[in-house]
Amino acid sequence: NRFVAIASLNKQRFADDKPWTTAAPGGHSWYIYPIYDWKVADIWTWYANHQQLCNPLYNIMYQAGVPLRHMRICEPFGPEQRQGLWLYHVIEPDRWAAMCARVSGVKSGGIYAGHDNHFYGHRKILKPEHLDWQEYALLLLDSMPEKTAEHYRNKIAIYLHWYQKKGVEVPQTQHGDIGAKDIPSWRRICKVLLNNDYWCRALSFSPTKAKNYQRYNERIKGKRQEWGILCNND
Template identity: 25%
Template sequence: MDPVMTLALQEANGISAPHPDLRPYTYNPKNARLKPAPLEGDVLTLARARIRHIFELFDHVSVSFSGGKDSTIVLNLALEAARELGRTPLEVVFWDEEAIYSENVDYVRRVAADPDVALKWMCVPVKHRNACSSESPTWYPWAPEDRHLWVRDLPPEAITVLPGYDPTDPAQRLSIPELSGLLFPPRLGNCVQLLGIRADESLIRRAAVSRRVEDNYIIKDSGGYGGANDIQHAGNVWKAYPIYDWQTGDVWLAPKELGWDYCRVYDLLDQIGFTPGKQRLAPPFGEEPMQRLDQYHQCEPALWDRMLSRVPGAQTAKRYSRTELYAFGDVPDKPPGITYEDWLRDLVVANFPPKEAAQVSKGIRAHLRMHYRKTADLLAPSVEHPLTGYDWAFFVKMAMRGNFKQRRQPKLGSKTAAAFAAALAKYRANLQPYLDELAEMRALTGDTP
């Protein structure tokens, strides 16, 4: 019998049986902060149980939907639960970021056509990162002053006004995380946003589900990136990550086995050589996504032609974003006769306007403190310290590209005693020429160490 039909019949008869092909999630105790799931079972069974638990806890459940693969999983699982519990129509919020594929738009319309979905198609000017240009570090989808540059016409489904938010002054515009609380006024009761965040995508995302053992996937929404400078909501909003323990293989197996629709852009990305783990639908001009700007040129050339004039630096970034010009891979050599600390200050000033420069400097200082909490050792130019994972190249990349979403984190992993000794020797060899340079600079200036 077809495996999907088998699963459907089991569930119809009250038999709770996980799909045999969905990979079990096993807790690795070496991940010191990632707590084990409180139940046993495969990732599909666990996600279904979490979402049902969420519906029991909250008065209002909303799915944050981008059209991407992860939010597609969350949407379909939430719809399953909403239909079973009589909680339809299910609210689905789609923040239209303007520079998106035509197929992404078509897929969202297919979702909106479901009578069990109440889609909010948000097209308000919000703040997005433009890492393509140091002189213009932000851009604003659907900004009225840029109407002549819009990549697409405003969709007929668009919601263009968000009560409580005045986007008139570009300098005062906020990001989507800083605004999302306005969608959930106190009259709705306790509200939760379901997001397709997975722990294996970054250390920050792993940390988000590492704070508690019970209901570790439900987080109080502080607003914004860290809660700073955001519009405060009434304290009635939470975020939930029901598929936090899924991996890329799980994400693609579920739609195949369960017959779910998905965004066909992924088929195009597959055809041009992007492996499943590298396939992303994200705002195109940020630090990480701009490394893949060429995918827009290949997948939808007409869209790319309009994107070229949408933000400053897009054409240059398409050509050079994966080079040291944008601190990808190797970084430029430090000028002689200057310390790394002084060079970082120069780079930050050269690459960012004052407001963004202050943010970048604050982030650099925070990571430096993390290093020196663990060791008094100086940083080597380009070899990570075996205890902390930091080197000066890490900070040079921050000074050139920023780290506004905190996705750049040191790479750490457990090491055997022999591997640690080898890493330590490599670090010391890389550090020594810089120590010699520092000694020469002190000798020339008469400073004492």
């Protein structure tokens, strides 16, 4: 929290009359936050009063109806950033055309990623009525490129086996199972797949080191056969 860093009485400052400075670990450099208490409106008020130049992209975003608090200039494909994909075809149509040509799924992301709907499993999820959540998860896996599907099968198999060892059968749904807390269910697994949560952080995994990834995949694929979980794509 930036305010806590500023207000701390225990930190090392550059000078006593500069509380908005904080020594970096090691004491050889400094973090400086001279406008730490400014809100977004304060920053733009200052620009207006002093007639200073700013990135013209902010003006275009304002004309497109983006609230000040939601304006940001960043790479487009992060979990939060992709919710602003729709802006590209409004404010930078040439760049949007290039993105659509180079990156799969950009157009659907521009349509759906910024909405509170079930397409990406942000806050609510729907499934086909004739399937239960486990069947829907398997359907999603079968719809993916095989390499991607195998990656997810390995993660999900470890997840299921961990609960299996504890004598817990992962249910179809549980209360609160698609929230921040890892409450096991097949609906939560579907959320991971719909979110494209590649490293399955929502299932309490962390990324595998690149140098170990191939060997890890082969080992877990063998374990799936041993466990009888998600083997032969079942």
